[in-house]
Amino acid sequence: MDIEEGLIDLICFFEELFIDYGMNPVIAQYLNLFINLLAITLLVIGINYIIKHFIIEGFKLFTNKTKTTFDDFLIKSNFPRYVGRFLPILLVYKTFPLIFADFPETLRVFHFVLKIYVIILLIWIFRSILRSTRNYLKTREEFNDKPLESFSQIIMIFIWIVGFMFIFSEITGKSVVGFAISLGAASAVILLIFKDTILGLVASIQVSVNDIVRIGDWISFEKFGADGTVTEINLATVRVQNWDNTYTTIPTYSLISDSFQNWRGMQESPGRRIKRSVYIKQNSVKFLSPEKINELKKIKLIAPYLENRQVEIDKFNEANNIDKGLLINGRNQTNLGIFRKYADSYLHEHSAIHKEMYIIVRHLAPTANGIPLEILCFSRDKRWENFEYISADIFDHLIAAIPYFDLKLFESPSGDDIRDFLEKNT
Numbered sequence: 001m002d003i004e005e006g007l008i009d010l011i012c013f014f015e016e017l018f019i020d021y022g023m024n025p026v027i028a029q030y031l032n033l034f035i036n037l038l039a040i041t042l043l044v045i046g047i048n049y050i051i052k053h054f055i056i057e058g059f060k061l062f063t064n065k066t067k068t069t070f071d072d073f074l075i076k077s078n079f080p081r082y083v084g085r086f087l088p089i090l091l092v093y094k095t096f097p098l099i100f101a102d103f104p105e106t107l108r109v110f111h112f113v114l115k116i117y118v119i120i121l122l123i124w125i126f127r128s129i130l131r132s133t134r135n136y137l138k139t140r141e142e143f144n145d146k147p148l149e150s151f152s153q154i155i156m157i158f159i160w161i162v163g164f165m166f167i168f169s170e171i172t173g174k175s176v177v178g179f180a181i182s183l184g185a186a187s188a189v190i191l192l193i194f195k196d197t198i199l200g201l202v203a204s205i206q207v208s209v210n211d212i213v214r215i216g217d218w219i220s221f222e223k224f225g226a227d228g229t230v231t232e233i234n235l236a237t238v239r240v241q242n243w244d245n246t247y248t249t250i251p252t253y254s255l256i257s258d259s260f261q262n263w264r265g266m267q268e269s270p271g272r273r274i275k276r277s278v279y280i281k282q283n284s285v286k287f288l289s290p291e292k293i294n295e296l297k298k299i300k301l302i303a304p305y306l307e308n309r310q311v312e313i314d315k316f317n318e319a320n321n322i323d324k325g326l327l328i329n330g331r332n333q334t335n336l337g338i339f340r341k342y343a344d345s346y347l348h349e350h351s352a353i354h355k356e357m358y359i360i361v362r363h364l365a366p367t368a369n370g371i372p373l374e375i376l377c378f379s380r381d382k383r384w385e386n387f388e389y390i391s392a393d394i395f396d397h398l399i400a401a402i403p404y405f406d407l408k409l410f411e412s413p414s415g416d417d418i419r420d421f422l423e424k425n426t
Helices: 002-011 013-020 025-065 070-076 079-084 086-099 104-138 148-172 176-185 187-193 195-209 264-268 290-296 303-319 335-349 384-405 415-424
Strands: 218-221 226-233 237-242 247-251 272-280 360-363 371-379
Touching (some): 025 086, 070 079, 070 104, 079 104, 086 104, 104 148, 226 247, 272 384, 290 303, 303 335, 335 360, 335 384
Antiparallel strands (some): 218 226, 237 247, 272 371, 360 371
């Protein structure tokens, strides 16, 4: 109580002094108020200077000596500066009721403004802690693929909503519960105004909970022209760095409302699928004579197969008295069937092909462009550039091997083909 009386005497010192010198009491009162406000302002500036140049710098020196990096992120997000502002606020809060004792209306406005400022300052402090936590977790390997930006934005929206509820309570004099009831009554308008934000909020939660997309995933989204790696997931958008180093921004809600392709399964699997076809001209498929089969036995990959298969076919034909005067009679080998076996053997021998996953060489339904011979296998190396090299290497070899089996690839005639045909027939 003695301290408070001493402060009152100090605050009223100039007013009493001016009145003793014969100054008008009203003028003396306002002049005393001005001097007191100037003194408080200078004191607040001095406290802020001390906090900035001594306390905050001391906190920085302390964080430099600690092993954890979390406190470093607190410095970057201005956490110490925000917390330090409570000291001048406390000074102002204690002295202003004494300074404005004769101005109750001004004091009421002051209390209102101070409460609003404290609420906003608390929001800033929570935001600072949230940002520091997010940036710290980004440095941890186990959180590299998590949508931390989206999580932090969701929490920040909740903090702002709570903050606005308290601000509304201070402005209107209603309780926070009353504000919540009013908010419910205006929900239709709020849903209309914040439709995109709400959709983004729901989508962010679903994307995270259902693990639809992670940072680092390779996705293809034809609708938005995106084909590349996800670099950022936040409340409203997903940012994708395409393979040409351009960036595409996708609305987060589109990840649950539209169809897109996520290549994460391929990246996590033991191999990456190769699925391509070569088109064989149908009129080049034929039965093979014994002479041609003997010639093909020189190919090491299929020599054992040809030997065993031909013995089996010959036994069947002899047991059933098949007339082999025509190749069509009985069982026979075709050049396409042997090439299919060659391609299968080649894939099983290829060092870059994963042998424990599917290796299939199959016919598809004939088309106007020939018979599709589809190759389906998995490369061990999943990196894009190496995958393309392996695929090209396999088909380079198979395309070059096709003529050895008296097969022809289908190819639409070009202008040179038509010109050569006309020259030969004129």
